[in-house]
Amino acid sequence: MKIKEGKLLRINLTAQTTKEEGIDPQLIKNFIGGRGLGTKFFYDEVDPNIDPFSESNKLIFANGLLTGTDAPTGGRYMVITKGPLNETIASSNSGGVFGAVLRKAGYYLIIIEGKSKYPVYLHISNDNVEFKDASHLWGLNTHNTTDKIIEEIGEKGTRVACIGPAGEKLVKLAAIINEKHRAAGRSGVGAVMGSKNLKALAVKGTNKIESEDKDAFSTEVKASIEKIRKHPVTSEGLPALGTKILDSIINENGLYPTKNFQFSTFEFCEEVNGEALVNKGYLKKNKACFACPISCGRETQLPSGRKGEGPEYESGWALGANCGVKDLIAITEANFICNELGLDTISAGATIAAAMELYEKGLIKKEELNNGPELKFGSSEAVVYYTRQMALREGFGDKLAEGSFRLTQSYGHPELSMSVKKQELPAYDPRVVQGLGLNYATSNRGGCHVRGYMISPEVLGIPEKLDPLELEGKPKWVMIFQDLTALIDSCGLCLFTSFALGLEDYTKLINAATGYNFSIEQALQAGERIWNLERLFNIKAGFTAKDDTLPRRLLEDPIPDGPQKGAVSKVETLIPQYYKVRGWNEDGTIPTKKLDELEL
Amino acid sequence: MIKVKFYTLLRLLIKKAEVEIEVDKIKIRDLLRLSQEAAGVKFFHKLLEDDGSMKTGTIILLNGKHISHIDNLDTIARKGDVVSLFPPGGGG
Numbered sequence: 001m002k003i004k005e006g007k008l009l010r011i012n013l014t015a016q017t018t019k020e021e022g023i024d025p026q027l028i029k030n031f032i033g034g035r036g037l038g039t040k041f042f043y044d045e046v047d048p049n050i051d052p053f054s055e056s057n058k059l060i061f062a063n064g065l066l067t068g069t070d071a072p073t074g075g076r077y078m079v080i081t082k083g084p085l086n087e088t089i090a091s092s093n094s095g096g097v098f099g100a101v102l103r104k105a106g107y108y109l110i111i112i113e114g115k116s117k118y119p120v121y122l123h124i125s126n127d128n129v130e131f132k133d134a135s136h137l138w139g140l141n142t143h144n145t146t147d148k149i150i151e152e153i154g155e156k157g158t159r160v161a162c163i164g165p166a167g168e169k170l171v172k173l174a175a176i177i178n179e180k181h182r183a184a185g186r187s188g189v190g191a192v193m194g195s196k197n198l199k200a201l202a203v204k205g206t207n208k209i210e211s212e213d214k215d216a217f218s219t220e221v222k223a224s225i226e227k228i229r230k231h232p233v234t235s236e237g238l239p240a241l242g243t244k245i246l247d248s249i250i251n252e253n254g255l256y257p258t259k260n261f262q263f264s265t266f267e268f269c270e271e272v273n274g275e276a277l278v279n280k281g282y283l284k285k286n287k288a289c290f291a292c293p294i295s296c297g298r299e300t301q302l303p304s305g306r307k308g309e310g311p312e313y314e315s316g317w318a319l320g321a322n323c324g325v326k327d328l329i330a331i332t333e334a335n336f337i338c339n340e341l342g343l344d345t346i347s348a349g350a351t352i353a354a355a356m357e358l359y360e361k362g363l364i365k366k367e368e369l370n371n372g373p374e375l376k377f378g379s380s381e382a383v384v385y386y387t388r389q390m391a392l393r394e395g396f397g398d399k400l401a402e403g404s405f406r407l408t409q410s411y412g413h414p415e416l417s418m419s420v421k422k423q424e425l426p427a428y429d430p431r432v433v434q435g436l437g438l439n440y441a442t443s444n445r446g447g448c449h450v451r452g453y454m455i456s457p458e459v460l461g462i463p464e465k466l467d468p469l470e471l472e473g474k475p476k477w478v479m480i481f482q483d484l485t486a487l488i489d490s491c492g493l494c495l496f497t498s499f500a501l502g503l504e505d506y507t508k509l510i511n512a513a514t515g516y517n518f519s520i521e522q523a524l525q526a527g528e529r530i531w532n533l534e535r536l537f538n539i540k541a542g543f544t545a546k547d548d549t550l551p552r553r554l555l556e557d558p559i560p561d562g563p564q565k566g567a568v569s570k571v572e573t574l575i576p577q578y579y580k581v582r583g584w585n586e587d588g589t590i591p592t593k594k595l596d597e598l599e600l
Numbered sequence: 601m602i603k604v605k606f607y608t609l610l611r612l613l614i615k616k617a618e619v620e621i622e623v624d625k626i627k628i629r630d631l632l633r634l635s636q637e638a639a640g641v642k643f644f645h646k647l648l649e650d651d652g653s654m655k656t657g658t659i660i661l662l663n664g665k666h667i668s669h670i671d672n673l674d675t676i677a678r679k680g681d682v683v684s685l686f687p688p689g690g691g692g
Binding site: 231232233234236237238240241242243244245246248249252253254270274275278279296312313314449450453455456459460461462463464465467495496499562563564 | 605607608609611612617646655656657658659661663664665666668669684686687688689690691692
């Protein structure tokens with residue numbers, strides 16, 4: 001099947017029906033695939049004001065334009081829905097192999113509607129689709145679920161994406177886990193799946209995905225792989241240390257949030273950084289996703305013998321420094337628990353950190369913990385214990401399962417939740433990096449670094465070094481990063497390719513795959529179109545300019561420690577400039593002129 | 601004395617956390633040369649291009665501030681300063 005043509009599979013869980021539909025090729029051209037195409041269908045079909053757990057919410061598994069092809073890292077997929085955590089449009093991205101196999105089964109999109117009367121899983125084998133009873137799987141963790149389904153189906157090459165108990169119990173931080181260790185992590189997408197009584201998708205696909213011009217595509221693929229293999233980040237840094245190459249970099253630059261963003265350097269970073277994971281012997285092997293020449297994944301094993309994958313940088317930070325924890329074994333165990341029970345590591349760690357601050361301030365009382373360990377910063381025991389409790393909604397974990405904003409709000413102190421639009425912030429202090437702060441405030445899914453990774457120019461110096469404290473030019477940079485990320489996501493490629501590849505490279509890959517003949521401006525405009533569509537959904541869901549902000553601590557309190565002591569966020573200055581650069585109204589709404597320009 | 605600290609890939613390569621260089625005042629480009637001698641392991645190729653310029657993505661901090669916002673490799677380090685070295689890195 002050709003890359004630029006595709007089908008969608010519409011699955012109604014209530015009636016247990018399935019329907020194949022063609023996709024208008026013009027939609028693929030305008031929205032590319034994956035995040036863009038899935039968002040378009042979601043926007044057109046779902047009322048933005050629905051309750052995320054209602055049957056009217058849909059869950060769209062969306063493959064990128066180049067998912068399943070030979071394009072380097074072409075294995076990524078998105079899960080698009082209305083997020084129960086943030087109540088914005090949620091599009092959660094995952095790697096591994098599942099996306100590639102789903103695309104080879106023939107589908108760009110799987111649109112899941114309604115709610116099953118009893119737990120089911122979907123078995124998709126090329127164009128054969130079955131509803132299978134999952135009652136015997138309900139309650140199992142993601143590893144056991146995956147093993148049992150693969151055994152039951154008995155078809156070699158089957159890949160599984162599933163939820164664990166966290167998704168089943170509607171934990172607002174629940175993730176969808178594929179191949180046991182990869183996560184569509186953020187925004188509670190796993191809980192939407194649980195609300196539909198959908199335990200898993202088991203997929204096998206054997207179709208070949210063909211480009212428009214085989215030779216041109218092959219040439220561009222080779223050229224991209226060569227660039228990735230030559231760049232020091234993708235050929236040396238990430239393979240050697242994984243994403244935990246960042247711990248030392250971020251800590252020494254003074255923006256490593258510690259103890260719920262109360263501090264910006266962690267004195268025990270050397271105990272828990274990427275170098276420690278290697279030197280302590282916990283890293284056993286690299287792991288690569290589908291068609292990936294980078295291989296940044298970490299297969300790890302602890303002295304106890306327990307093994308799994310990770311922790312990644314964000315996970316290690318959230319369950320580590322953000323909770324004041326310096327015990328790499330505990331951090332790794334908590335990370336394994338998140339994968340097994342199906343929980344977002346970033347939000348899990350950040351929610352525990354918020355709870356620790358509430359406890360430190362005497363707002364959560366010991367009696368409320370049901371004999372669990374004290375929620376003290378630095379407690380390894382607490383991080384492991386409450387990660388599990390949260391995933392199972394047991395004891396105090398039931399409150400943690402609502403996320404940091406609802407937790408802190410219930411104690412009368414929502415300002416102690418380090419979140420934007422109720423989604424927890426990741427591992428960089430925005431008071432130091434002004435562009436990243438602007439991205440945090442304006443990201444369409446709330447607290448998120450990856451959708452506009454300004455850390456790259458502002459701290460890492462790629463593609464060029466910007467002064468992180470400077471404001472000049474930042475709104476334009478943020479816009480370009482956000483739009484380019486939307487394009488890369490929609491191609492189904494990994495964002496880490498962007499350390500080595502530029503807009504021109506992605507445009508060449510797209511054109512060779514499809515024959516579209518995009519200019520680089522047209523390619524970037526597709527990303528802009530997708531960004532604006534996501535924002536339109538959020539505006540209709542009731543979000544306004546007042547939601548484009550940062551937690552009060554980060555707006556008002558200067559950084560108290562480290563080389564960036566005294567830094568404050570200037571995001572409130574940047575936002576009006578950002579709206580202008582985006583061509584939006586002063587109140588953050590999108591004028592008809594911009595919608596017409598983007599053909600929205 | 602100036603402390604020069606090695607991180608990420610340099611730490612794995614050199615197998616030392618830091619070296620101490622006994623000078624009162626020195627340009628970073630000269631400090632790197634002395635540090636390589638003190639470490640006993642060649643590491644310039646991880647940080648610098650063949651022409652001696654910094655690779656895109658190389659991070660050199662003087663007391664936590666990136667030298668590209670001071671005076672690049674001509675930045676002066678003084679007694680008591682800490683210089684931190686990172687080859688290009690990335691993640692998310």
